[in-house]
Amino acid sequence: MRTLVVGANGFAGTYLRRELEDNGYEVFGVDVVSNNDKVKVVDMLDPKKADDLIAEIKPDIIFNLAGQAAPSISWDKVLLTMHLNIDISVNILEAVRKNCPSCRVILIGSANQYDGSKAVDGVISEETPLNCTSPYDVSKNAQEDLVFLMARKYDLDVIMTRSFNHIGPGQKTGFVVTDYCKRIVDLENGSIDTFTFGNLDSWRDFSDARDVVRAYRLLAEKGEKNEIYNVGSGKSFYIRDLIGNLIELSDKAKAKVTLPPRLDDDKLVHVRADITKLQKATGFEAQYDVFETIKDVLEDYRKGNG
Secondary structure: OEEEEEOOOOHHHHHHHHHHHHOOOEEEEEEOOOOOOOEEEOOOOOHHHHHHHHHHHOOOEEEEOOOOOOHHHHOOOHHHHHHHHHHHHHHHHHHHHHHOOOOEEEEEEEHHHEOHHHOEOOEEOOOOOEOOOOHHHHHHHHHHHHHHHHHHHHOOEEEEEEEOEEEOOOOOOOOHHHHHHHHHHHHHOOOOOOOOOOOOOOEEEEEEHHHHHHHHHHHHHHOOOOEEEEEOOOOEEEHHHHHHHHHHOOHHHHHHOOOOOOOOHHHOOEOEEOOHHHHHHHOOOOOOOHHHHHHHHHHHHHOOOO
8 A cells, every 4th residue: 555645754744654664554755855765855835746746656545744733833924834734735636636536635634723612521522613713723724624625526535634732752842742841951951040831721632643643544544535533632631730740850840940839620621632433433542641752752852852
């Protein structure tokens, strides 16, 4: 089975390539930069280059993990966010319909698309209303609408995810766990004397990146055509507890910073993904302990890999 991973050198793309290779797939990768002979350098924003690549490989499955993934950055790079998160998907589908119309395409959306205030007791299902609070959210909602419009028009095989927070070694800053890992390492190496905390009082669904890419593979194998699936752990984690666990792993941080007081569990909404649809389709269950994962992320930053 021939697979193409777009965004193959990115955070999730790197994990997905390994997941596919470990499960017997022939894996082709593409990204805007590469020092890996298994990953080609192709600008997928260029329709002709995207078409040429897909015509050459004729994959059975395409995973599009390329894009601009940080809501905060999207305010400074609105047009870039729109181009990366919409145009690449359109170019892929145009190339698929011309060259390999039976190819299954897995496209990645985000839990940020949801209106969290409409969640029932914090549980977010695929039926929870959507919302737009940043250009990033707009780009992902537009991607989804346009992708399914094209899929219906040209009878293409498309699956969209709405993926919740996932973490692991190799993730850059701009996300809550990695930002605090960097602050701890900066404290340990003397770059800063202390740091303060932002708002840690929220509960969110977190997964190890290895679980998330396994869900992507399972959806490619077993998911229903032209459906949307939440991808997450189905568990809610108090962000203060995650960051507190990181602080406990650093003697310097324990001596220099003080966590804000912990709120009672019943004072906050415990937001989590309803992954019932994913589980019914694929049998997916999360395998990795998120608290072990954040230890690995901190060690990765200590090694200078952040």
